[in-house]
Structures are given as structure tokens and as C-alpha cells.
Amino acid sequence: MASEKPVNLKKHKKRRPSDSSGRVCIIHNSNLSNYGDVKPLTEIGWKKICDIKCIRLQSDNPKIKLSNICEQISEAPNDFCHGYHRPCYQTFTSLRQTEKRKANEQEEHSPRKKRTLNSQGTTxxxxxxxxxxxxxxxxxxxxxxxxxxxxxxxxxxxxxxxxxxxxxxxxxxxxxxxxxxxxxxxxxxxxxxxxxxxxxxxxxxxxxxxxIETQSKMEEAHSQAFHYICDYVQKHIIDNAKVLLKTD
Ligand SMILES: [Zn+2]
Ligand SMILES: [Zn+2]
Structure with missing residues (x-):
């Protein structure tokens, strides 16, 4: 069947290396070595990548900004084809503390923060x-x-x-x-x-x-269970004055 022809991922090796798992490293840094396997993205890992990306993109220093790597980060990662190499992840997420602090301070103390319109183009x-x-x-x-x-x-x-x-x-x-x-x-x-x-x-x-949907379903299930117990107590204990063993 033509549709099941394996996709040749090796073609992309130069730009976005992948391994036998078929995943590509979304934060690939070609200056590193010993990449190892492309690890699947976890929610925490992905969140960290996004946070660091936000901080990096705010920087004016191209060495910190790493815009070529930030640009290749997909807006919506796919569980099956995106991942990261451990060394790429470590390099990408290791921002010097000073940079992190600077980014936080900018966010906290920016006097323009509360404006809805801003000519400077900040958030x-x-x-x-x-x-x-x-x-x-x-x-x-x-x-x-x-x-x-x-x-x-x-x-x-x-x-x-x-x-x-x-x-x-x-x-x-x-x-x-x-x-x-x-x-x-x-x-x-x-x-x-x-x-x-x-x-x-x-x-x-x-x-x-x-x-919210899950929660309301849970609540519904709880209330049904509660009603069942109420009915049971009413019928068997109160109405019949039955002595109920704890194991019943
Ligand atoms: Zn990589
Ligand atoms: Zn609303």
C-alpha cells in the first residue's frame, strides 16, 4: 500500500535530527555532541522550553536570544514526532540566573505593564x-x-x-x-x-x-452514589429497623 510507505526522516537529518523513534529534536543545537536518543516531550519539559523561549526572546543579546533555535520550536508540538536531545535541552534551558532575574524584573517593574495600548511594542x-x-x-x-x-x-x-x-x-x-x-x-x-x-x-x-466537564461528571456520580446510600439506609435500616452489620 502506497500510503504506508515509511517516511524517510533521514532527509531532514541536517536541519532537525531525528532518531529511530522518528522524533525530531525541537531545540536542536548543532554545536553539541553525544546527543543520544530524542526523548519524548513531557508536559513539564515543554512548559520549561516555552518559559525559557519567552525569556530568551526578550533578550537583545543574540547569544542569549538563540533566535535560530527559538524559531524552530513548534507552537503546537506533536507527541509522536517532537522531542529533544538531552544535551540540547540542557544547553537551551540553562540560562544564567542573572538573565532570568532580569527578565522577571522587567516584567514586574515595567511601568507600562498596565497599559492596554503601548507604542513601544512591549507586552x-x-x-x-x-x-x-x-x-x-x-x-x-x-x-x-x-x-x-x-x-x-x-x-x-x-x-x-x-x-x-x-x-x-x-x-x-x-x-x-x-x-x-x-x-x-x-x-x-x-x-x-x-x-x-x-x-x-x-x-x-x-x-x-x-x-469543568470532568468535574461536573464527578459531582454527578458522587451525588448518585450518595442518593443510593440514602435510599438504602431509608429502606433497610429505618423502614425495616434492621440491624446492619458493618460488613453488609
Ligand atoms: Zn537536538
Ligand atoms: Zn466567558
Whole structure:
């Protein structure tokens, strides 16, 4: 069958080395040696790579910025074909403490931080009292208030971006284009994000689950179990005045 012809990954060896697992190193640094296997991406590893990428890209020093490596980092990594070499990961993520501190200080003390429009092109924060999707502050789901949450995880960010791309939602894509949703501190209702990202094929890491959905299912199961016990107690213990052994 023609469709099952093995893909010749060796062709890409020069640019993005891969190994027998078929994974390519997304942070490959060709100045190193003893690469070893391409390790699969973990969620923690991926988050660290993104954090370091954010810090590196803020730097004016090309040696710190490593833009050629940052550029090859995929926005939506694929579990099956992306990974990293340990030495590449170590080199990429070992930023001198001073650089990290500098990046943090810039973020914390920037006087322009709270502005929504900024001619200097630094990170523009999104309003913290407005949902990215419904643009409202207060929302109630099943009579419970759904509070606004800040976009802090890569998983959440990627699920939104992925959905926005598939929906060709220029508004959300435009917002995410200026700076990443995490850096811009996007806020949203978890239920709105679930609605927004529902029915969208996942090309991101397979960890994006809708917590609110899982949670309400769990609650439902709990309440069913509780009712079952209540019924049982009512029928067998109270009605029949039966003495129940602990092991029953
Ligand atoms: Zn590598
Ligand atoms: Zn909302």
C-alpha cells in the first residue's frame, strides 16, 4: 500500500535530527555532541522550553536570544514526532540566573505593564475583568458563578490557539499574535474556553481536558452514589429497623 510507505526522516537529518523513534529534536543545537536518543516531550519539559523561549526572546543579546533555535520550536508540538536531545535541552534551558532575574524584573517593574495600548511594542496586558470569549465579567453556570481565570498553562493556551486557528477566528488570533496569551494574562471563564475549544480536532499535546466537564461528571456520580446510600439506609435500616452489620 502506497500510503504506508515509511517516511524517510533521514532527509531532514541536517536541519532537525531525528532518531529511530522518528522524533525530531525541537531545540536542536548543532554545536553539541553525544546527543543520544530524542526523548519524548513531557508536559513539564515543554512548559520549561516555552518559559525559557519567552525569556530568551526578550533578550537583545543574540547569544542569549538563540533566535535560530527559538524559531524552530513548534507552537503546537506533536507527541509522536517532537522531542529533544538531552544535551540540547540542557544547553537551551540553562540560562544564567542573572538573565532570568532580569527578565522577571522587567516584567514586574515595567511601568507600562498596565497599559492596554503601548507604542513601544512591549507586552500589552488584556483586561483582567473581561472574559476573552464572552467579554463579560460575571457568568453563572448551573447557578454557580464561573469566575474568571488567568491563562497560565501552555495546555490552555494551545487549546485556545488551536481552536482559534481552526475557526479562523481573527479576533482571538490577533490578540494572541501581539504576544502569547500567557504573557498578556488573558482571562476567561473555564466554561467559555470549553465551549470554544469543543469539537475541535486536537493537534496539541493530548493533555487538554476540560476540567469543568470532568468535574461536573464527578459531582454527578458522587451525588448518585450518595442518593443510593440514602435510599438504602431509608429502606433497610429505618423502614425495616434492621440491624446492619458493618460488613453488609
Ligand atoms: Zn537536538
Ligand atoms: Zn466567558
Amino acid at each position: 500589552l496586558l488584556l483586561p483582567s475583568d473581561q472574559c476573552l470569549f464572552c467579554k463579560k465579567k460575571n457568568k453563572y453556570v448551573k447557578r454557580k458563578q464561573d469566575y474568571l481565570v488567568k491563562c497560565v498553562t501552555e495546555t490552555a493556551k494551545m487549546s485556545i490557539l488551536n481552536a482559534a486557528q481552526q475557526k479562523s477566528d481573527s479576533r482571538v488570533l490577533g490578540i494572541a499574535e501581539t504576544a502569547c496569551l500567557i504573557a498578556r494574562e488573558a482571562h476567561y471563564h473555564e466554561s467559555c474556553r470549553c465551549d470554544y475549544t469543543r469539537n475541535v480536532a486536537h493537534t496539541t499535546l493530548p493533555t487538554s481536558t476540560c476540567n
